[in-house]
Amino acid sequence: MFGKLTWDAIPWNQPIPLVAGAVVVLAVFAVVIWVVLKGYLPYLWREWITSVDHKRIGVMYTLLGVIMLLRGFIDAIMMRSQQAIAFRAAGYLPPEHYDQIFSAHGTIMIFFAAMPIVIGLMNFVVPLQLGVRDVAFPTLNSTSFWLTATGALLVNLSLVIGEFARTGWLVYPPLSELPYSPGVGVDYYLWALLISGVGTLMTGINFVTTILKIRAPGMSYLRMTIFCWTALAANLLIVAAFPILTATLGMLALDRYLGFHFFTNDAGGNMMMFINLIWAWGHPEVYILVLPAFGIFSEVISTFSGKPLFNYRSMVAATMFICLVSYMVWLHHFFTMGAGADVNAFFGISTSIIAVGTGVKVYNWLFTMYGGRIRFTTPMLWSLGFLVTFTIGGMTGVLLAVPPADFLLHNSLFLVAHFHNVIIAGVVFAAFAGITYWFPKAFGFKLDEGWGKAAFWLSLLGFYVVFMPLYVAGLLGMTRRLQHYDVAAWRPWVLVAGIGIVIMMAAAACQVIQFVVSVRRRNELRDATGDPWDGRSLEWATTSPPPPFNFAVLPNVQGAEPYWGIKQRAIETQQLSPEPKYEPIEMPRNSPTGFITAFFCTMTGFALIWHIWWMVALGLLAAYAVFVWFAWRDAVEYSIPAEEVARYDRERRRAREQWLAQHGGQPA
Amino acid sequence: MSSWAAFLLQRRPLLWRVSAAPIILLSLSNCSGGVLDPQGPIGAANAKILLNALGIMLVIVVPTIIAILIFAWWFRASNTRARYRPDFVYSGGIETVVWGIPILVILFLGGVIWIGSHDLDPFKPIASPAKPVEVQVVSLDWKWLFIYPEQGVASVNELVVPAGVPVHFSLTSASVMNMFFVPQLGTMIATMNGMVTQLHLAADKPGEFYGQSAQYSGGGFSDMNFTVRAVPQDAFAQWVATARQSRSALDRSSYLALCQQSSNVRPFTYREVDAGLFNAVASQQLPPCPGPNIERAGATVRPPPER
Numbered sequence: 001m002f003g004k005l006t007w008d009a010i011p012w013n014q015p016i017p018l019v020a021g022a023v024v025v026l027a028v029f030a031v032v033i034w035v036v037l038k039g040y041l042p043y044l045w046r047e048w049i050t051s052v053d054h055k056r057i058g059v060m061y062t063l064l065g066v067i068m069l070l071r072g073f074i075d076a077i078m079m080r081s082q083q084a085i086a087f088r089a090a091g092y093l094p095p096e097h098y099d100q101i102f103s104a105h106g107t108i109m110i111f112f113a114a115m116p117i118v119i120g121l122m123n124f125v126v127p128l129q130l131g132v133r134d135v136a137f138p139t140l141n142s143t144s145f146w147l148t149a150t151g152a153l154l155v156n157l158s159l160v161i162g163e164f165a166r167t168g169w170l171v172y173p174p175l176s177e178l179p180y181s182p183g184v185g186v187d188y189y190l191w192a193l194l195i196s197g198v199g200t201l202m203t204g205i206n207f208v209t210t211i212l213k214i215r216a217p218g219m220s221y222l223r224m225t226i227f228c229w230t231a232l233a234a235n236l237l238i239v240a241a242f243p244i245l246t247a248t249l250g251m252l253a254l255d256r257y258l259g260f261h262f263f264t265n266d267a268g269g270n271m272m273m274f275i276n277l278i279w280a281w282g283h284p285e286v287y288i289l290v291l292p293a294f295g296i297f298s299e300v301i302s303t304f305s306g307k308p309l310f311n312y313r314s315m316v317a318a319t320m321f322i323c324l325v326s327y328m329v330w331l332h333h334f335f336t337m338g339a340g341a342d343v344n345a346f347f348g349i350s351t352s353i354i355a356v357g358t359g360v361k362v363y364n365w366l367f368t369m370y371g372g373r374i375r376f377t378t379p380m381l382w383s384l385g386f387l388v389t390f391t392i393g394g395m396t397g398v399l400l401a402v403p404p405a406d407f408l409l410h411n412s413l414f415l416v417a418h419f420h421n422v423i424i425a426g427v428v429f430a431a432f433a434g435i436t437y438w439f440p441k442a443f444g445f446k447l448d449e450g451w452g453k454a455a456f457w458l459s460l461l462g463f464y465v466v467f468m469p470l471y472v473a474g475l476l477g478m479t480r481r482l483q484h485y486d487v488a489a490w491r492p493w494v495l496v497a498g499i500g501i502v503i504m505m506a507a508a509a510c511q512v513i514q515f516v517v518s519v520r521r522r523n524e525l526r527d528a529t530g531d532p533w534d535g536r537s538l539e540w541a542t543t544s545p546p547p548p549f550n551f552a553v554l555p556n557v558q559g560a561e562p563y564w565g566i567k568q569r570a571i572e573t574q575q576l577s578p579e580p581k582y583e584p585i586e587m588p589r590n591s592p593t594g595f596i597t598a599f600f601c602t603m604t605g606f607a608l609i610w611h612i613w614w615m616v617a618l619g620l621l622a623a624y625a626v627f628v629w630f631a632w633r634d635a636v637e638y639s640i641p642a643e644e645v646a647r648y649d650r651e652r653r654r655a656r657e658q659w660l661a662q663h664g665g666q667p668a
Numbered sequence: 669m670s671s672w673a674a675f676l677l678q679r680r681p682l683l684w685r686v687s688a689a690p691i692i693l694l695s696l697s698n699c700s701g702g703v704l705d706p707q708g709p710i711g712a713a714n715a716k717i718l719l720n721a722l723g724i725m726l727v728i729v730v731p732t733i734i735a736i737l738i739f740a741w742w743f744r745a746s747n748t749r750a751r752y753r754p755d756f757v758y759s760g761g762i763e764t765v766v767w768g769i770p771i772l773v774i775l776f777l778g779g780v781i782w783i784g785s786h787d788l789d790p791f792k793p794i795a796s797p798a799k800p801v802e803v804q805v806v807s808l809d810w811k812w813l814f815i816y817p818e819q820g821v822a823s824v825n826e827l828v829v830p831a832g833v834p835v836h837f838s839l840t841s842a843s844v845m846n847m848f849f850v851p852q853l854g855t856m857i858a859t860m861n862g863m864v865t866q867l868h869l870a871a872d873k874p875g876e877f878y879g880q881s882a883q884y885s886g887g888g889f890s891d892m893n894f895t896v897r898a899v900p901q902d903a904f905a906q907w908v909a910t911a912r913q914s915r916s917a918l919d920r921s922s923y924l925a926l927c928q929q930s931s932n933v934r935p936f937t938y939r940e941v942d943a944g945l946f947n948a949v950a951s952q953q954l955p956p957c958p959g960p961n962i963e964r965a966g967a968t969v970r971p972p973p974e975r
Binding site: 095166168175271344353359408409476487489 | 701702703704711713714715717718721722725726728729732733735736737739740743744745750751752753754756757758759762763765766767769770771774777778780781782784785786787788789790791792843844845847849851852854855856857858860861862863865866878880881882883884885886887888889890893952955956958959960
């Protein structure tokens with residue numbers, strides 16, 4: 001009846017996951033009960049769960065990512081503390097637990113923290129910057145989000161029911177094949193990523209379509225912001241790369257479920273094929289994350305330097321250059337698997353060529369600051385921290401691209417330090433820069449600067465104290481994923497890294513306090529004009545938070561940096577542009593399709609993991625039925641009457657007139 | 669070292685201090701058995717390329733970082749002496765330079781990569797008048813088997829080689845992928861079931877080096893390390909003679925026993941080795957070794973609690 005699922009699946013004899021799991025389950029129950037008792041459920045259902053509004057979906061994506069970032073960070077704390085004690089000792093985490101933690105840490109951080117935050121920010125910002133009302137396929141967008149949430153839920157379910165993979169975050173066969181990983185851990189991994197991967201692929205299609213086909217009148221390609229360009233590049237990469245991931249993991253699932261031999265040791269399987277395929281996805285994935293991060297930094301640096309981005313066209317070229325070349329470098333992840341000298345040399349050179357594109361970007365940011373008037377707000381601090389730190393990470397990356405050097409450093413803590421150097425400084429700093437930068441747009445008030453700056457400085461310091469010692473440990477020969485070790489020379493460096501993680505914890509605490517303090521002081525931090533940072537692109541042209549339809553009348557774009565142009569014209573003429581003629585606006589209706597589909601996909605995934613075949617059939621059938629039901633819907637859109645649009649926009653214009661009065665005579 | 673580092677940190681301008689930081693980190697890691705303390709020709713050549721590549725990049729990375737900090741500070745909004753130039757958004761000269769510098773550096777580095785990859789290809793023999801010692805390596809769950817086909821002996825978790833003589837390794841895996849790595853001797857290489865990789869290393873002088881698997885391979889991975897003992901020629905012959913006195917021989921049946929998962933195995937030797945054993949493993953005539961023998965819901969597998 002329940003396949004492999006028995007009461008034994010709950011780790012009764014392992015206090016750490018059991019207690020952690022119990023706390024999470026209780027917390028979730030408490031929140032649900034609180035929501036139900038307070039009567040928020042209908043509101044949540046109407047305004048968030050079934051919402052197809054790109055802004056709401058963006059906020060939910062980002063929230064999911066931030067929660068998972070905390071979850072992955074707890075894994076990091078456990079790993080660092082385990083290694084700090086496990087010198088000639090067993091430590092407090094036995095291998096079968098420790099191995100799950102580092103696998104879960106990688107999986108969660110990449111797929112369920114970094115990806116949702118990046119996709120969430122793209123969701124929120126891209127349609128606003130393009131000057132349009134929504135993405136191309138709003139309901140699909142909601143489905144994408146809920147499928148991602150399904151994946152995150154399945155991964156976290158493995159904490160209390162069964163186990164997670166003990167194979168590392170990319171489940172290399174043959175270790176991940178049935179003979180060597182008989183438990184359900186790898187199955188949790190496979191189905192979580194297969195289901196969320198479908199969601200990500202749909203996001204890619206959605207955003208490529210949106211950016212290519214739906215832009216405000218006059219918004220030509222070379223008037224788009226760099227963030228939109230990087231979003232386009234990242235989504236092109238998603239569309240091309242995620243099918244590879246799905247196919248690869250699908251083949252591994254066939255091996256494990258139906259006795260196929262794609263990657264097994266025996267019967268002609270070849271694990272090298274898996275490793276090539278997974279990195280053919282995995283390296284573009286790095287750029288899926290970091291290109292939008294570059295976009296965020298471009299927006300932030302330009303805004304707070306009070307200048308347009310330096311060499312805009314060069315920046316676009318560098319972005320698309322990286323987008324293309326990122327497909328030609330995957331082999332550098334396994335120089336040590338014995339490919340010949342020619343192959344290694346080719347991929348080493350192609351990898352270092354990417355540094356040309358990145359180098360150009362760094363110099364363009366540098367010259368954007370040159371001649372600027374730099375305001376050191378929290379987002380700008382994150383960007384400066386990024387510029388310095390990422391340059392170091394890029395350098396160690398090129399170092400690892402030199403095959404003879406990689407022969408010494410592959411899989412060492414030097415490598416671990418390198419990719420954390422680029423992902424934390426690149427993606428995580430960008431996430432915080434982006435969240436702080438666009439938070440007032442989403443919620444109508446700014447985040448507290450004091451606590452934000454404290455979080456920045458502690459994160460920066462914590463980062464260096466954790467990862468610089470790991471570079472050294474790597475040079476001393478320390479390899480990654482060690483549950484314990486006996487080499488005395490590594491010890492001091494591992495201990496320093498352990499101190500660093502405490503600083504990181506303080507930084508995380510500052511972030512939480514920043515949020516709480518800002519919510520409590522929201523009236524002082526209120527953004528009345530919709531343009532709290534003196535912004536340059538179209539998202540600042542509407543109110544904070546924007547109405548469901550984003551813009552009362554679609555803006556007519558007359559150049560790069562359209563909102564800057566609008567503001568300059570208003571200041572020169574000392575009046576706003578004449579009031580437009582308001583018309584009713586058609587907006588897509590909310591739909592529970594995404595949520596219900598994801599519910600049944602969760603059921604299917606769980607059933608597949610535990611071999612509960614009737615539930616698999618039921619879940620698949622139901623998920624399909626939801627789509628059929630959605631396809632037969634009658635009403636697609638609802639209309640917002642012209643009077644309501646006019647009422648909203650006149651209020652906005654009043655706020656802008658006040659702003660204009662304050663800026664009378666002097667150019668901004 | 670420390671006084672020199674202190675000198676660099678205190679007496680010199682910012683440029684020197686920033687470039688000194690990585691050098692100090694490197695020199696700290698120099699003295700204690702890591703990849704920057706090589707004890708053989710391959711490791712030394714690897715480390716040299718590593719440091720050269722680092723040097724090439726520091727030439728542009730350090731000025732870039734300094735420029736970032738200086739620009740950001742000088743052009744702060746409160747600095748009334750800095751000229752605000754909101755129209756400075758394009759410069760053909762700067763554009764040429766910002767594309768040119770990275771391209772030139774990568775062209776140069778590309779040469780280093782191309783030559784280095786060919787010179788230090790793990791499959792390439794070391795030029796030496798001495799005839800290389802043959803060692804066949806099999807990674808097992810979770811221990812290392814070293815077969816000396818010419819001497820007809822084998823050892824587990826201890827690799828004894830003559831110093832000053834090249835060693836030619838042929839490597840495969842009995843089950844999952846591992847990576848053979850002796851940091852002080854240089855280049856690591858993967859071991860994979862059904863495949864044979866090759867590696868040439870040498871130790872300059874007698875000494876003991878730490879060896880390990882650099883590829884996570886399951887529960888007992890952390891104990892999958894071994895000692896490399898480079899000994900003088902005569903001591904090597906003596907070691908072989910002692911090994912020939914060992915109690916057990918390595919044939920197919922004792923291999924299958926060794927094949928079972930175990931970790932933290934003390935080093936021991938075999939007096940005699942089935943000559944075709946390595947090829948039988950590599951060509952899968954001997955089937956891949958089994959994984960854990962427990963299977964139940966969420967099965968937890970622990971290596972035997974020996975520590």
